[in-house]
Amino acid sequence: MTELVLLRHGESLWNAEERYQGQQGTGLSPLGHQQAKQAALLLQDRPFDQIVASDLQRVAETLQPYLDTCDHPTVRIDKRWREIDVGAWGGRTFAEVYDEEPEVVDAFARGEDIARGGGETFAQLRERVWDAIRDIAISGADRVLVVTHGGPIRVATASTLRLSPGGEVTLDPPANCSLTTVRVDDLLAVTTLASYNVPTWTGDQ
Template sequence: MTRLVLVRHGESHWNAERRYQGQMDSGLTELGRDQAAQVGRRLVDEIGTPSAIWSSDLPRARDTSRPYSEAVAVPVVEDRRLREIDIGDWGGFRTDELAEEHRETVAAFTSGQDIRRGGGETFAELRARVVECLFEAVADQEGPVVVFCHGGAIQVAAAEAAGAPNPRPLGFVGPSNCSLTEFRLTPERFALVSYNRGLPAS
């Protein structure tokens, strides 16, 4: 079985402002850059040199991967299938703004319905592309594989491991910035080892 570790990106400016991002990007905050450096050191300690490092091509994930990639001298494979869920024109709005302006859609989403938000993707569509990419990332790899991505991508990977229809009803809360979620993969299935292991308190 292949060891697969998913890392959520560091804090972005829109994370700090509680704004939806989707596939838009606001860049890492100073705290986010510090988190990226810290998780890089953690990965060196816990994993050492992996067989491969993959990342979403969005800057907040790519920039989070850099300290670890540079420390172990392993290049990063960027793939757009690892992007966050597409939320269309909801990107950039604060969560409280959307809760007020789109009450019915937000209520349906939070109750577990797999609906499109802002004209974007469903969780089923996100899950299909993320799972496809993760199996490709670990194919023919003997050592661990580390993937830098996004909260939604990690949630659907966990749902896949649990055999669940989507992450919301299961209580897979959004993983924290620079947390680690670990799986074991065979060519046929995911097994979830740990979810949302956050950075140690400084």
């Protein structure tokens, strides 16, 4: 079995401003940098065979404090771990989008798998993330740190639990710098959720 420890990035500037990000977005807010440092302290004594990360700025800034604390494997950047693409919604506030497209926001909240802003559906996200997990599983690694986003963590969890399509919307969105741990065999025939959305941020400095 391969254990994947999935770390969501710290709070970004657009998180703080309640803007949709998708594959756009900013680096971390001051709070996000604090969250990343605390996550690094929690993870620094855990051995990882591999580190895999999304290529987006907020992930790179979240990972850096951990890389600064210890010896580590080379980081492999994998765009399949990017956040879901929300197309034209990227950069717009939640309130702005709701004012202009309330029926789409409401349909998504009801569980309809809509390509928000002309971007991706959760089904498309789930396919690419599961493909990325398969590649990690067949590598033979024992434990892998994956630094990514809330959407990929939700669909990875849904796939691990064998939830039906759309089942990811029943899961609480992962908090900034939370940890989710899944275990998979090399054929993805056996999958286990060890923990979900475990906070690393306590507010202590």
